[in-house]
Amino acid sequence: MLLFAGIIIICMLGNKLSSKIGVPSLLLFLALGMFFGSDGVLKIPFDDFKLSEQICSVCLIFIMFCGGFSTNWKAARPVAFRAGLLSSLGTVMTALITTVCCHFLIGFDLKQSFLIGAVISSTDAASVFSILRSKQLNLRGGLAPLLEVESGSNDPFSYMLTVIALAVMAGDDIAQLGIIAVLQIVLGISCGFAFGFFAAFVLKKAKMSSNGFDIIFMMAIIFASYAAPILLKGNGYLSVYIAGIVIGNSKIGGNKAQLVHFFDGITGLSQIMLFFLLGLLSSPSHFLGIALPAIGIFCILTFISRPLTVFLICSKGYKWADRLFIAWSGLRGASSIVFAIMATVSMGGSNSSASGTFSDDLFSIVLFVCLISVAFQGTLLPQIAKSLKLIDNESSVLKTFNDYQDETPQFNMMRIFVSGSHSWKDKKICDIIFPEGSLVLMIKHGDSTIVPKGDTVIKEGDDVILSVPSYRDTDEIKLKEYLIGPKHLWRDKTIKELDLPSTLLIVMIKRGGEMVVPNGSTKIITGDILVVNDQLRERDAGTMPDAVSDNVKASVKTA
Numbered sequence: 001m002l003l004f005a006g007i008i009i010i011c012m013l014g015n016k017l018s019s020k021i022g023v024p025s026l027l028l029f030l031a032l033g034m035f036f037g038s039d040g041v042l043k044i045p046f047d048d049f050k051l052s053e054q055i056c057s058v059c060l061i062f063i064m065f066c067g068g069f070s071t072n073w074k075a076a077r078p079v080a081f082r083a084g085l086l087s088s089l090g091t092v093m094t095a096l097i098t099t100v101c102c103h104f105l106i107g108f109d110l111k112q113s114f115l116i117g118a119v120i121s122s123t124d125a126a127s128v129f130s131i132l133r134s135k136q137l138n139l140r141g142g143l144a145p146l147l148e149v150e151s152g153s154n155d156p157f158s159y160m161l162t163v164i165a166l167a168v169m170a171g172d173d174i175a176q177l178g179i180i181a182v183l184q185i186v187l188g189i190s191c192g193f194a195f196g197f198f199a200a201f202v203l204k205k206a207k208m209s210s211n212g213f214d215i216i217f218m219m220a221i222i223f224a225s226y227a228a229p230i231l232l233k234g235n236g237y238l239s240v241y242i243a244g245i246v247i248g249n250s251k252i253g254g255n256k257a258q259l260v261h262f263f264d265g266i267t268g269l270s271q272i273m274l275f276f277l278l279g280l281l282s283s284p285s286h287f288l289g290i291a292l293p294a295i296g297i298f299c300i301l302t303f304i305s306r307p308l309t310v311f312l313i314c315s316k317g318y319k320w321a322d323r324l325f326i327a328w329s330g331l332r333g334a335s336s337i338v339f340a341i342m343a344t345v346s347m348g349g350s351n352s353s354a355s356g357t358f359s360d361d362l363f364s365i366v367l368f369v370c371l372i373s374v375a376f377q378g379t380l381l382p383q384i385a386k387s388l389k390l391i392d393n394e395s396s397v398l399k400t401f402n403d404y405q406d407e408t409p410q411f412n413m414m415r416i417f418v419s420g421s422h423s424w425k426d427k428k429i430c431d432i433i434f435p436e437g438s439l440v441l442m443i444k445h446g447d448s449t450i451v452p453k454g455d456t457v458i459k460e461g462d463d464v465i466l467s468v469p470s471y472r473d474t475d476e477i478k479l480k481e482y483l484i485g486p487k488h489l490w491r492d493k494t495i496k497e498l499d500l501p502s503t504l505l506i507v508m509i510k511r512g513g514e515m516v517v518p519n520g521s522t523k524i525i526t527g528d529i530l531v532v533n534d535q536l537r538e539r540d541a542g543t544m545p546d547a548v549s550d551n552v553k554a555s556v557k558t559a
Contacts, residue, residue, distance in 0.1 A: 008033070013274045026275050026333065033486040044280065050346050051495075060155075061226050061268035063334070064237050066267040067152035068244025070260070072145070079146040082314060086146075086153035086326075087122075090309045095121035095161050097305040098297070106412050112358050113164040116297065119340050121156030121368055123151045124333025124374075139390050141322055147329050155335040156238030162339045166346050168256050180233070186232025187239040189242060196223035196246025203252035214264050214295075222245070274334050278367065281341075286364045294368035301369070302377065306330040321388040328384050329424045332366075332373040340366035413441070416464040424464070430454035439467045479512075484528040496520035505533040507512020 009159060014028040036042045076083070098117035098547075102108045108116065138144060164177050165186065192310050199221040202254060225243040226236035289296075307327040314323050328508040340363045347359040386393055424432055429440055429452055443450040444463040450456065484491055490498060495506060495518055510529035516522065522532070 007036075007085055007238045007276060008269070008272060010121070011276065011552070025505075027269060027271055027371070027378070028273035029283075030279040030371065030374075030464055033276040033280055035279075035510075036276075037280045037282060039282075039284045044087055046280050047180045049281070049341055052277055052355065053341045053345050055277060056274050056341060057335075059274040060237070060335060061222060061240055061271045062150070062263070062266050062272070064155060065222050065225075065240045065244040066263045067148075068241040068246075068262055069248035071152060071245055071248060073147060073245060073249040076145040076149050079142045080149060081316070081547075083146050083149035083151070085313050086310070088151070088157050089155040091121045091154045092161065093309045093312070094305045095158075095302070095306060098300055101300040102297060103306060106293050106302070108293075109358075110416050111169050113345060115162070115169060115362070118158065118161035118165040118361070119343060120158075120297070120301065120369060121161060122154040122332075122334055122335055123330045124155075124370075139325070140388070141318075142323065143322060143390060147326065151329075151331075153238075153241055155190060156184075156235045156241060157524055158335065159237050159339060160235055162343060163443040166343060169347065177257050183233045184235040185238070187229045187232050188236070190241035191225060191229040191232075191234060192242025193246060195228070195239065196243035196250075199243065200250035200252055203247075203385055204250070216261065218247075218259060218263075260437030263275050271334070278334070281363075282366065282367050283458050286361075287368055290361050290365050290368060294365045295306060295372070297365065298369045299373045301330070301375070302328075321390060325385060325388050325390055328377060331381075332370045333375050337363070337367055354430065362401075412468055414466045414468050416466060418458055418460060418464060421437075422460075424458045425460050427458055428454065429456050430456065431457075434466070435468060438469070441465045441467050475554070480532050482530040482532055484524055484526060484530065486526050490524050490530075491526055492522050492523065494521055506530050507533050 010032060011025075011029055012033065015025040015030070034040050036044050038045050038047070056452065073080075074384075082326070095114070095117035098121065099113045102113035102116055103110050106113075110285050139147075152255050160181060163182055167177055167180060178513065192485070199218065202217065221243065222240060226240045228234075228236075229239045230236040253486050307324075310327040310330075314326060316324070344359055344363050347362075416424075434440070440452045442465045444465065445459065445461065506518055508531040509522065509524070510531065511527070
């Protein structure tokens with residue numbers, strides 16, 4: 001457990017380092033696994049492919065779900081059709097072109113070539129998400145959501161092709177392969193929508209007894225949406241991804257932000273575990289024997305299969321620069337390696353033995369290709385985007401995600417209630433001096449809403465809604481809450497009667513379910529919670545009135 005905790009901490013530090021040196025953090029996670037592995041410095045023996053397949057599959061389930069959950073369908077809708085073609089037809093075309101090239105150019109058996117093409121046909125969502133987010137790489141022309149949707153949705157089709165390729169290796173007939181393909185797609189889509197709409201309905205209608213129960217419920221939905229189609233011979237990854245899209249783009253109540261942050265953390269942990277475990281499982285000493293065919297496969301993917309597929313599917317509506325960048329963004333990563341592990345286990349191979357058989361070499365070949373892809377293509381991705389003049393500096397790539405929040409809000413909304421003694425009562429808006437930079441948005445009078453003009457008169461009982469600039473301060477504001485008990489000496493006194501130090505300011509009073517903005521004549525009563533701006537220094541602590549008794553001090557908390 002201590003080793004596991006240390007690995008996570010090192011990976012987090014590596015993530016910070018990657019942004020400075022320009023290398024994708026996922027590559028560092030892989031390198032760290034190799035460092036700990038049997039061929040690394042610490043030489044930890046680990047060659048359990050079956051266990052690795054199970055752990056990596058769980059990690060990939062969460063990555064797939066979070067990829068769908070964080071996809072902003074509003075931003076993705078304009079490019080959804082083209083992205084869908086790339087992820088489905090494009091994945092099949094990439095696999096078939098790679099199959100032909102591997103057979104005729106490199107010399108693999110036709111069935112082996114098809115398995116390689118199937119395993120490595122998808123682009124990697126984790127790699128693309130990581131680079132776009134970490135580099136704040138916003139692209140013009142809807143390229144960012146196009147890549148997000150494509151990379152997040154093509155893994156299920158690569159998985160389907162891998163299942164078919166393994167069936168071909170086992171000698172199954174063509175009719176059975178057709179049934180496998182239909183079941184994979186139909187059951188995957190059906191289960192994804194069914195579980196997605198069910199979860200959205202429950203989260204919207206049911207009130208959980210605890211804030212954490214909605215997270216537990218979502219975990220159950222994730223596992224169910226993957227396992228149910230798998231048991232029916234369907235595509236679990238496709239189901240999980242679709243369920244994520246449906247839930248992430250549904251109105252599911254006030255805890256959605258909590259779910260977003262939780263699954264964002266789960267995705268990060270899954271990526272760390274997955275890439276570290278893949279590095280730990282690998283044997284770099286085997287790379288020398290498979291380096292030439294692996295480099296050949298990488299060149300086929302990068303310069304033949306992927307560009308040809310992209311240029312055919314995106315022939316209309318996209319400029320040459322757009323198509324070149326989409327082609328270059330076809331990074332290979334975790335999903336391909338996981339599918340290679342699955343194929344290795346299915347064929348009874350093991351990377352622990354000496355290389356020499358295809359089942360033994362498949363994992364090392366795919367891992368080597370993915371390492372080159374992430375290191376070469378991923379590192380150059382920002383530079384390629386800049387050289388093709390595709391960077392959009394007017395927006396943020398995070399807007400393509402459901403968890404987007406503007407990091408620099410410019411304005412806040414403020415409500416001012418006009419009482420009978422308020423200075424704005426019976427005055428025209430044009431006669432009132434408002435704070436600089438503020439704007440009167442609307443006036444609510446009873447059940448009616450008034451769009452204000454310069455000659456609009458503010459009346460008693462009106463709620464004036466203002467837009468005001470956000471406050472930013474370099475000094476920390478220390479807000480504390482003080483509960484007024486029955487024996488407190490401030491009880492039943494007005495604020496002007498209190499002998500408060502100049503460093504202590506009562507900014508608000510919580511009274512029942514209301515917030516009271518105090519003035520000098522405001523009377524403090526039992527049960528009030530005073531929100532105080534406390535700038536006292538340690539040397540001034542003696543100026544706090546003795547009225548704050550021990551039980552009241554115990555109730556003080558930082559606001």
